[in-house]
Amino acid sequence: MARCSSAPITEALHCEVEAKLGCPLVISYGLSETTYTSTLNLPMARIGSVGCVLPGQTVQLRTADGTMTDALDVEGEICIAGPNLMTGYLGAAAATSRTVTDGWLRTRDLGRFDDDGYLYVTGRIKDVIIRGGENLSPLLIESVIVAAGDVSACCVVGQADRYLGKVPVAVVVPKDLTAMDAARVQDAVRKRLSRIYVPHDVMSVDSLPETAVGKVDRKTLAARLAAGLYDDSEAAI
Numbered sequence: 001m002a003r004c005s006s007a008p009i010t011e012a013l014h015c016e017v018e019a020k021l022g023c024p025l026v027i028s029y030g031l032s033e034t035t036y037t038s039t040l041n042l043p044m045a046r047i048g049s050v051g052c053v054l055p056g057q058t059v060q061l062r063t064a065d066g067t068m069t070d071a072l073d074v075e076g077e078i079c080i081a082g083p084n085l086m087t088g089y090l091g092a093a094a095a096t097s098r099t100v101t102d103g104w105l106r107t108r109d110l111g112r113f114d115d116d117g118y119l120y121v122t123g124r125i126k127d128v129i130i131r132g133g134e135n136l137s138p139l140l141i142e143s144v145i146v147a148a149g150d151v152s153a154c155c156v157v158g159q160a161d162r163y164l165g166k167v168p169v170a171v172v173v174p175k176d177l178t179a180m181d182a183a184r185v186q187d188a189v190r191k192r193l194s195r196i197y198v199p200h201d202v203m204s205v206d207s208l209p210e211t212a213v214g215k216v217d218r219k220t221l222a223a224r225l226a227a228g229l230y231d232d233s234e235a236a237i
């Protein structure tokens with residue numbers, strides 16, 4: 001088996017990794033502050049999920065009004081409690097108090113539970129795109145775009161808009177640049193999600209910026225987009 005736990009991956013990438021390695025892929029979720037693993041998804045249990053809560057731990061969602069819940073199909077901030085929780089950050093009481101509230105560690109990740117208790121990570125609070133008062137999950141849009149099959153990688157970020165505040169823009173790494181079509185990418189999102197999720201623009205690049213640990217660097221990508229670095233190149237499809 002292989003194991004993935006650094007960041008949520010799309011269903012398409014999950015299947016691609018298993019095909020490439022020739023073995024099952026186990027997905028888990030957790031933080032160093034919660035002894036690393038809080039949920040575990042056994043092979044083929046629920047592709048796209050980070051699994052069920054492990055015994056001895058408690059995982060619930062904090063809604064916008066501060067209520068804690070594990071209700072089905074309700075999105076909220078993933079919070080973790082239990083004897084696995086850290087006692088605090090060494091020499092950083094203020095940081096500890098911001099992170100741990102009433103015995104719950106606030107992960108800053110968004111998620112939801114399905115009817116069998118499987119947890120799905122839907123994004124990061126700081127990455128949410130607020131379009132005309134509607135909260136959009138970049139991860140949800142990315143999953144749909146990658147599943148359509150035309151791109152090998154994708155990152156959706158918010159771009160400033162005069163009337164709506166921010167609109168989603170998709171920056172993609174196409175499998176075939178000559179066959180890449182922005183309208184097809186937008187249509188793929190339109191067919192699966194409501195119109196507010198459809199990317200305002202689709203940009204094509206050779207590669208996406210990454211952090212030191214290999215995750216897509218959304219902050220750098222958003223800064224490049226805001227600076228207009230993709231406007232006048234071959235990136236615009």
